[in-house]
Amino acid sequence: MDLFFETREELLSSVFIIVLFAVVFLLGKWFKDLTTSYSINKQLTDEDNPALATSFTGYLVGITIIFLGAVDGPHVGLWEDLIAVGSYSIAGILALNIARVINDKLIMHQFSSKEEIVDKRNVAAGVVQGASYVASGMVIAGAIHGEGGGPFVTLAFFAIGQLILILFALLYEKIISYNVHEELGKNNLAAGLGFSGGIISIGIIAMKAVSGDFEYWSESLQLLAFDIGVVFIYLFAVRFFFDKLIIPHSDLNKEIAVDKNIGAGVMEMFVAIGFSMVLFYTL
Numbered sequence: 001m002d003l004f005f006e007t008r009e010e011l012l013s014s015v016f017i018i019v020l021f022a023v024v025f026l027l028g029k030w031f032k033d034l035t036t037s038y039s040i041n042k043q044l045t046d047e048d049n050p051a052l053a054t055s056f057t058g059y060l061v062g063i064t065i066i067f068l069g070a071v072d073g074p075h076v077g078l079w080e081d082l083i084a085v086g087s088y089s090i091a092g093i094l095a096l097n098i099a100r101v102i103n104d105k106l107i108m109h110q111f112s113s114k115e116e117i118v119d120k121r122n123v124a125a126g127v128v129q130g131a132s133y134v135a136s137g138m139v140i141a142g143a144i145h146g147e148g149g150g151p152f153v154t155l156a157f158f159a160i161g162q163l164i165l166i167l168f169a170l171l172y173e174k175i176i177s178y179n180v181h182e183e184l185g186k187n188n189l190a191a192g193l194g195f196s197g198g199i200i201s202i203g204i205i206a207m208k209a210v211s212g213d214f215e216y217w218s219e220s221l222q223l224l225a226f227d228i229g230v231v232f233i234y235l236f237a238v239r240f241f242f243d244k245l246i247i248p249h250s251d252l253n254k255e256i257a258v259d260k261n262i263g264a265g266v267m268e269m270f271v272a273i274g275f276s277m278v279l280f281y282t283l
Contacts, residue, residue, distance in 0.1 A: 013078050020082060021067055024089040028063040031093055032056070038118055051117045051126030058130025059096070062137025066092035069141025069211075092140045099136035099162055100129070107132060107169040107199070110181035124184045124192030131196030135165055135203025142207035157210035164209070164228055168202040169195075175236060178257035190256040190265030197269025198239075201276035208280050230279075238275045239268070 033040055040056060043049040070088040104113045108128060116125035139161030143154045172195065173180055183191035209228060239252075247255070247264070255264040 013081075016078070016082055017071060017085070020086055020089075021064075024067055024086065024093070025060070025063060027090065028060070028093045028096075031097065032059060035097060037114075043118060047121075049118070049121050051121045051123045054123060054126035055117055055129040055133070058133035059100075061130075062096050062133040062140075063089075063093060065134065065137035065141045066096065066144070069145045069207075072145060088144045092137075092144060095140050095158055096133065096136055099140070100133065102162060103132040103136065103165070104129070106166045108181070108184070111185055116185070120187075122184070122187045124187050124189045127189065127192040127196050128184060128199070131199045132165070135199045135206070136162065138200075138203040138207035139165065139210065142209070142211035145211040161206040161210045164206045165199065165202055168198065171236070172198050175239070177253045183257055188257070188260050190260050190262045193262065193265030194256055194268040197272040200269075201272040204273070204276040204280050234275070234279055238272055 029040075040052070043052045044056070067085070067089045070085040070092065108125065111125075113125060113129055116122040117129060140158055143157040143161060178191070180191055180195050184195070247267075250264075252264060252268065255261040256268070
């Protein structure tokens with residue numbers, strides 16, 4: 001009999017979580033419609049805009065990651081958990097939209113994202129914005145996942161995670177031989193994919209870095225600084241590894257910037273993500 005009640009409770013909890021996710025998903029779409037100057041539905045259907053479709057898909061993935069981060073948090077009881085997951089998810093949607101504004105200003109800072117994605121239907125720009133949604137969703141999920149510290153610590157970890165993303169983007173621009181924003185402006189999908197892979201990769205590790213349980217600021221910040229240092233060295237070493245050892249007889253920068261080799265961009269993207277996932281489980 002006890003097993004029956006436990007099974008029923010678990011099934012009921014799963015049903016409520018799925019229903020709550022549908023509600024959060026729709027709220028995220030509604031909020032996005034509310035805060036944009038154009039019709040998302042029109043762009044996706046009447047205009048068949050692939051750039052916006054790519055960006056919006058990243059937004060929806062970001063919402064999903066945030067929801068999973070909230071679900072995977074500490075558990076108290078069914079109703080308390082539902083209230084906590086719903087509250088954190090809604091707050092996460094607000095944070096995701098704030099992150100989009102920050103990322104557009106500081107990561108994609110050399111052009112207007114709206115003009116490129118909506119007006120010019122620039123798929124490369126759409127891929128990068130979609131990746132920034134995914135990465136920011138990971139940062140938010142990590143920030144709300146840990147125990148201790150309260151809302152202020154969660155907000156601080158979110159800000160630190162966003163700073164990590166921005167610093168990586170700025171460093172990425174410095175180490176490659178071509179102007180990534182210039183290539184994105186030319187709708188160079190290979191460059192967009194390579195850049196997006198780096199952004200998602202750093203998002204994976206930033207999620208790991210900010211997701212630990214909070215005890216003391218000094219200890220938490222030391223761990224964060226160590227993780228960030230390791231990650232930056234690691235990811236740039238991965239790009240060198242990919243360029244010199246995986247495709248030893250070709251120049252990755254030339255393949256992307258000159259030849260616009262989408263295959264090279266895809267490989268750079270997933271090699272970076274793959275190595276970051278390994279680092280996620282070993283840190």
